[in-house]
Amino acid sequence: LCSMWFAETAWIALLFREPPQTFTTGEDFHLSRMVRKYAGLPSYVLPVQYDDARTWGDTDHALAYARYSTGGKFTIRTRDAIWWAAVQAGERLHWSARGGSRPLGAPVVFVLVDGAAQARALHPMLRLMRACNAGALEGHAGCAVPLVVLPTDNGAACEALAPLLGLERRACTEPRLQMLTLRLNEAQPPDAAHLLLKTSHSSSLLSTPSSAAPTARADAADGEARATAANKRDEALRPRESRLEAQAMRALQAQAGALKPEAILFIDDDSPPARAMRQLVRLRKLPHVALDRAAPAWASAWVGTLSAEQLRAWRTRSVSLAVVAPQTAAQMEAVRASLDAVPLLGETPPLQILLPSTAPTALVRSARDWTWPPQPDGRAAHARRRSTKWVHLRAAPVSHLTRVAESWYPLDESEAFLLLAAGAVPSSLLYVFVKHFLLTMQTDSLLAVSLDAAGASGAAASIANGCGALFFPRAWSELRERAAARAQRSTEAAHRSQASETLDTHAPAETAEWEQVIGELVHEGEFRIYERKGPPLCAFAGDGLSRLAQPPDLPETLRFSGKSARLISEPIEA
Numbered sequence: 183l184c185s186m187w188f189a190e191t192a193w194i195a196l197l198f199r200e201p202p203q204t205f206t207t208g209e210d211f212h213l214s215r216m217v218r219k220y221a222g223l224p225s226y227v228l229p230v231q232y233d234d235a236r237t238w239g240d241t242d243h244a245l246a247y248a249r250y251s252t253g254g255k256f257t258i259r260t261r262d263a264i265w266w267a268a269v270q271a272g273e274r275l276h277w278s279a280r281g282g283s284r285p286l287g288a289p290v291v292f293v294l295v296d297g298a299a300q301a302r303a304l305h306p307m308l309r310l311m312r313a314c315n316a317g318a319l320e321g322h323a324g325c326a327v328p329l330v331v332l333p334t335d336n337g338a339a340c341e342a343l344a345p346l347l348g349l350e351r352r353a354c355t356e357p358r359l360q361m362l363t364l365r366l367n368e369a370q371p372p373d374a375a376h377l378l379l380k381t382s383h384s385s386s387l388l389s390t391p392s393s394a395a396p397t398a399r400a401d402a403a404d405g406e407a408r409a410t411a412a413n414k415r416d417e418a419l420r421p422r423e424s425r426l427e428a429q430a431m432r433a434l435q436a437q438a439g440a441l442k443p444e445a446i447l448f449i450d451d452d453s454p455p456a457r458a459m460r461q462l463v464r465l466r467k468l469p470h471v472a473l474d475r476a477a478p479a480w481a482s483a484w485v486g487t488l489s490a491e492q493l494r495a496w497r498t499r500s501v502s503l504a505v506v507a508p509q510t511a512a513q514m515e516a517v518r519a520s521l522d523a524v525p526l527l528g529e530t531p532p533l534q535i536l537l538p539s540t541a542p543t544a545l546v547r548s549a550r551d552w553t554w555p556p557q558p559d560g561r562a563a564h565a566r567r568r569s570t571k572w573v574h575l576r577a578a579p580v581s582h583l584t585r586v587a588e589s590w591y592p593l594d595e596s597e598a599f600l601l602l603a604a605g606a607v608p609s610s611l612l613y614v615f616v617k618h619f620l621l622t623m624q625t626d627s628l629l630a631v632s633l634d635a636a637g638a639s640g641a642a643a644s645i646a647n648g649c650g651a652l653f654f655p656r657a658w659s660e661l662r663e664r665a666a667a668r669a670q671r672s673t674e675a676a677h678r679s680q681a682s683e684t685l686d687t688h689a690p691a692e693t694a695e696w697e698q699v700i701g702e703l704v705h706e707g708e709f710r711i712y713e714r715k716g717p718p719l720c721a722f723a724g725d726g727l728s729r730l731a732q733p734p735d736l737p738e739t740l741r742f743s744g745k746s747a748r749l750i751s752e753p754i755e756a
Contacts, residue, residue, distance in 0.1 A: 187210075187213070189217070193217055193221060193223065194213070196213070196216040196217050196220050196221060197209070197212060197213045197216055199216045199219075199220050200212075200216060200365070202264075203263065203264045203267055204260060204264065206257070206260055207257050207260055207261055207264075208260065208261055208264040211261070211264050211265065211268065212264070213225075215268055215273065218273075219432075219436075262357065263355060266355070266357050267363075269359065270359070270361060270362050270363050271362070271363050271364075271365050271433060271436075271437075272362065272433050272434070272435075272436035272437035272440060273436065273440065283442055284442065285440065285441055285442060286327065286359065286441065288315075288326075288327050289324070289325075289326040289327065289444045289490030290326060290327050290328075290329055290441055290442070290443045290444060291311075291326040291327070291328055291329070291443055291444055291445045291446070291447055291490070291493060292329055292331050292362070292434075292437070292438070292441075292443045292445075292446045292447065292448075293307075293308065293328050293329065293330050293331065293447045293448070294331045294333075294446075294447070294448035294449070294455055294456065294459055295330050295331065295332055295343065295347065296332075296333050296449070296451075296453050296455050296456065297343075298342070298343060298346055300449050301343050301346035301347050302346055303449065303475075303477075303479065303482060304347070304447075304449070304482060305346060305347055305348055306479050306480075306482065306483035306486070307447075307482045307483050307484075307485050307486035308328050308330070308347055308348060308486065309348050309483075309486070310483055310486030310487050311325060311326065311327075311328045311486040312328070312348070314486070314487060315327060319487060323489065324489035324490055324491055325487075325488075325489055325490065326444055326445070326489070326490040326493060328447075328486075329359060329360065329361070329362055329441065329443070330347055330349075330360065330361045330362065331361075331362045331363075331364065331434070331437070331455075332361060332362070332363050332364065333363075333364045333366050333430065333453075333454075333455045334363045334364060334365055334366060339354075340354035340361065340363070341354055344361075349361070359441075362437055363433075364429065364430050364433040364434065364455060365429075365433065366426050366429050366430060366433075366454070366455070423454050424454075426454035426455075427454035427455075427457050427458050427461075428458075429454075430454055430455045430457075430458035430459075431458040431461055431462065434458055434459065434462045435462065435466075438462060438466060438468065443468070444469065444490045444493060444494055445468065445469040445470055445471065445490070445493040445494060445496065446459060446462065446463050446468050446469070446470040446471075447470070447471045447473070447485065447493075448470070448471075448472060448473070449472075449473050449474075449475055449477075450472035450473060450474060450475070450528050451475055459472075460472070469493060469494045469495070469496055469497055470496070470497070471485055471493065471496055471527065471528065472528035473485070473527060473528050474525070474526070474527070474528050476525075477525050477527060477528070478525060478610075478733070480733040480736060481525040481527060481614055482527075484614055484618070484736065484740075485527070488621065492621040492622065495621055496621070498596050499596055499597075499598070499617070499620040499621060500531070500596065500597050500598070501529075501531045501597070501598050501599070501600055501613075501616055501617070501620070502531060502532045502534070502590055502592075502597060502598070502599050502600070503531045503532065503533045503534070503599075503600045503602075504533075504534040504535075504536055504589045504590065504599065504600070504601050504602070505517060505521070505533070505534070505535050505536065505602045505606075506536045506585075506586070506601070506602065506603050506604040506606075507535055507536055507537045507538065507541060507545060507549060507604060508545075508604045508605040509545075509604070509605075510542075510544075510545065511542070511544040511545045511547070511548040513605055513723065514545060514548040514549060514552075515548060516607070516723055517602075517605065517606065517607065517723075518548075518552050520607045520608055521602075521608055522556040523610060524608055524609075524610055524612050524613050525610065525613060525614065526555065526556075526613050527613065527614070527617065529613075530554075530555040530570060531570075531600070531613075532570035532571070532572075533552075533554045533570065533571045533572070534571075534572045534573075534574055534589055534590075535549045535552065535571070535572070535573050535574065536574050536585055536586070536589055537549060537573060537574060537575040537576075538576075538579070538585075539575065539576045539577060539578060539579045539580075540579065541575065546573070546575065549573045550573055552571065554570070554571040574589065580669070581669055581672065581695070582695075582696060583665050583668065583669060583695050583696050583699065584665065584666070584669045586601065586665075586696065587661065587662045587665035587666065587669075588662075589601070590653070590658060590662075591662075592655035592658060592659065594655070595626075595655050595656060597655055598616070598620055598625070598652055598653065598654055598655070599652070599653040599654075599655075599658060600612075600616055600650070600651075600652050600653075601650055601651055601652075601653060602649065602650040602720060603648065603649050603650055603722075605722050605723050606649035606650050606720045606721070606722060606723075607649075607720060607721055607722070607723050607730070608633075608650070608719065608720045609717075609718070609719045609720060609730040609731040609732070610731075610732070610733065611719060611731045611732070611733065611735065611736055611739055612633070612719050612720065614736070614740075615719055615731075615739055615740065616652055618740050619631065619652065623712075625654045626654075626656060627708070627709060627710060628654050628657065628709065628710060628711070628712055629645075629653065629654065629657035629658075629661070629700070629703060629704060629709040629710060629711050630645050630651045630652060630653045630654065630657070630700075630711055630712070631651060631652040631711070631712045631714060632644040632645055632648050632651050632711070632712075632713065632714070633648065633649060633650040633651055633652065633718065633719040633720045634648035634649050634650070634651075634718050634719075634720065634721075635717070635718040635721075635729070641704065641711040641713060642697050642698075642700040642701035642704060642711070643697055644711075644713075645697075645700050645711060646694075646696040646697035646700055647697065648720075649718070649720035649721055649722055650719070650720040656709070657703065657708075657709040660703060660708075660709070661699060661700070661703055664699050664702065664703065665696075665699055668695065668699060672695075714739075715738070715741070716731065716735060716738045716739045716741070717729055717730065717731040717732075717735050717738075717739070718730060718731065719731050719739070
């Protein structure tokens with residue numbers, strides 16, 4: 183070397199903490215990286231005085247000389263590859279530290295890809311992200327640059343996964359940041375027990391029977407013993423998942439600190455990298471999208487069309503869901519099955535089931551047995567999500583208007599309310615539509631969006647009599663006050679006339695009252711109803727379910743503009 187190193191002797195052992203990229207050159211890179219990664223110690227280059235040769239170090243090669251260790255085309259290319267491998271593993275560089283909130287100059291998102299199955303599932307999303315960055319998606323701007331994060335401990339090399347991700351194999355090694363690596367299980371020095379076990383098993387496998395002419399039974403027993411010993415050895419030497427999770431967490435923290443991603447995208451499962459991702463986003467409070475393993479390709483692909491700003495706002499726009507219970511348990515089961523089939527993109531909106539006070543026992547039992555959130559990924563994924571389901575059963579009968587108005591009390595203006603009418607069957611596109619609307623539209627002046635077929639009836643009637651609607655907090659607070667005042671007046675009038683109200687039903691008089699309250703609020707001009715275009719996002723059971731929006735209708739369903747949808751402020755009919 184042309185220089186000399188000064189360090190504690192114990193630190194030098196860290197040179198072997200991970201296997202180096204190569205033994206040809208780069209020992210200086212590797213030692214500095216290992217000391218910084220595992221001991222938190224920086225490396226400093228002492229200043230050189232150009233007019234004083236005594237400060238130049240061993241330039242005469244009096245201590246050692248290896249001509250090709252630092253020079254030559256091959257060596258320079260090799261040292262560059264070592265440097266880029268360290269960058270892909272999350273090393274923080276001076277230029278990234280000075281890069282502000284966006285060291286790469288463009289917004290970046292991390293996309294964890296753990297294995298070939300996830301690569302195939304996330305490929306459509308990554309393809310749309312790259313198309314958006316290339317300006318090939320009309321009407322989309324501000325898209326984030328995806329950086330694929332590979333654990334490299336999933337049994338498939340980067341070169342094998344790259345084509346599945348729509349990348350060339352050279353993306354694994356070329357000097358461009360397209361892929362990051364966690365390099366799991368590369369730092370795995372076996373402890374004494376593992377070494378002893380490995381040695382004992384190796385000696386047992388090399389031993390020969392004492393008998394000069396072993397029988398067939400002895401050969402079979404010996405083969406079985408060899409297989410058992412090999413399995414025990416592999417099991418003992420297999421790294422613990424907790425250790426892999428800790429390694430992934432260390433690498434992810436370094437990568438997030440260096441590159442400052444706008445958001446984290448990953449498939450939510452029980453693998454160590456996914457668990458490390460969940461810890462990272464919780465500790466650093468990073469915006470993230472945790473997709474279900476069972477999410478269809480079209481749903482995850484839609485995430486790739488979102489801008490960096492929309493991805494940052496993903497967790498800030500929440501939805502509460504209420505379902506008006508139908509008349510029978512069989513109808514409830516049908517609604518449950520259809521709603522469970524709607525991709526929720528890893529989220530769990532709170533669910534409230536609105537039961538009438540006269541609900542039969544079977545209907546109440548069906549509501550209480552409804553498992554929420556659904557379990558497409560199995561019980562492990564279900565256990566990670568907090569169950570937020572309430573069964574709302576009034577002891578005393580109330581009007582339909584009162585029951586609906588009391589079903590939601592918004593906590594803040596970032597929340598929205600999705601209300602499905604009794605017996606409504608949602609489209610599989612429903613939650614994607616709701617999330618897209620909240621991330622792309624200004625909703626301060628909106629009362630609601632009808633999910634029914636566009637143009638079927640007047641705006642207020644489509645909200646009150648339709649299969650469902652999406653409501654917004656400012657207008658809902660006003661609507662709830664009006665509904666409470668109207669319900670009070672109706673009760674007083676009923677007492678004066680000594681007449682009984684029609685309660686807990688879906689009679690036309692009840693929905694007419696609900697429609698009138700909505701119409702009054704819209705007529706005053708402060709709030710409006712957004713009438714969308716495209717196929718319906720819900721329908722009543724047995725009433726045109728074949729017309730429900732399907733995945734091929736997604737582009738049309740999500741087209742929000744003055745040409746494809748209009749804001750309605752209609753007068754109340756006499």
